[in-house]
Amino acid sequence: MLNYAGTPPLAAMAETDSRELIAAELRSLIARIEISMRLIDAAMEPEDDRAVVSADLGSTEIVVLDDVTPRYATASAALNACRAELGQALQNLSESVNPA
Numbered sequence: 001m002l003n004y005a006g007t008p009p010l011a012a013m014a015e016t017d018s019r020e021l022i023a024a025e026l027r028s029l030i031a032r033i034e035i036s037m038r039l040i041d042a043a044m045e046p047e048d049d050r051a052v053v054s055a056d057l058g059s060t061e062i063v064v065l066d067d068v069t070p071r072y073a074t075a076s077a078a079l080n081a082c083r084a085e086l087g088q089a090l091q092n093l094s095e096s097v098n099p100a
Helices: 015-056 069-097
Strands: none
Touching: 015 069
8 A cells, every 4th residue: 555644745746746646546546446356357257167167077966156246246346437437537637638
């Protein structure tokens, strides 16, 4: 986790510097969200793979009790929405630098 204790307030920084700092932070947050989404996807995959392996071994009964996937799917959807909003914030910040 980043330590902002020694970071000067944005108000004391040049406008360009503060925009660049904000943009860098937004990109960092987007990257962290993407990592979290990949971790969720990876956590959900083994459950599917085990059911397939069990079926391939000739098992006649397959019971999959999966109460975790809905929570993973909900978390993934929330992260996806957050990523989209951060992307929009980054785009708006960029547009404020280059007005149309």
